[in-house]
Amino acid sequence: QVQLVESGGGVVQPGGSLRLSCAASGFTFSSYGMHWVRQAPGKGLEWVAFIRYDGSNKYYADSVKGRFTISRDNSKNTLYLQMNSLRAEDTAVYYCAKDLKYGSGSPIDYWGQGTLVTVSS
């Protein structure tokens, strides 16, 4: 069965950096687009970034553009999110998520359980 397991969350000071990882299994990782979606405590879902199945295209939310970088290693079935210049408003649970199908605008059919990132001094 599909499994997405995030890791790398924790407490970091404002201005600091963190790299999240997502280990994928149970499907052909190299065939699907992948997302990072976050949820601040008590708030709604916010899409963060997307990467195409082959890494050829990457899209970012305005709120993280220039600070976050999404990447993937299809040989390791792993998705990454490099987060730099972190701010208090980046505090959230970060979910790794998989596209249901090929093509732009696909819905998300599987989500990880999330990893908490807390930006605080």
Next chain:
Amino acid sequence: SYVLTQPPSVSVAPGQTARITCGGNNIGSKSVHWYQQKPGQAPVLVVYDDSDRPSGIPERFSGSNSGNTATLTISRVEAGDEADYYCQVWDSSSDHFYVFGTGTKVTVL
């Protein structure tokens, strides 16, 4: 940026029908997806491409989309349907790409 507006809350008695709206400019021209999220859990896809259901999702969940409003309908509501629900679209006309609605808390009375 493209904005999706949902009512903050909807209350419904067991066995009745809950309708959750998602408003957006000409949303009828886009494909709308709906997610259910229970406390402490990851979201679950319940309807995609306006009205399709993933395998394992009960037929009680249905969707429609026209004009400026998309709607998720939950028929014969059960206590287990109590959750937050989010609509989502892909907006190719802006830099925001994947947009989530503001979310609706469904309370089963």
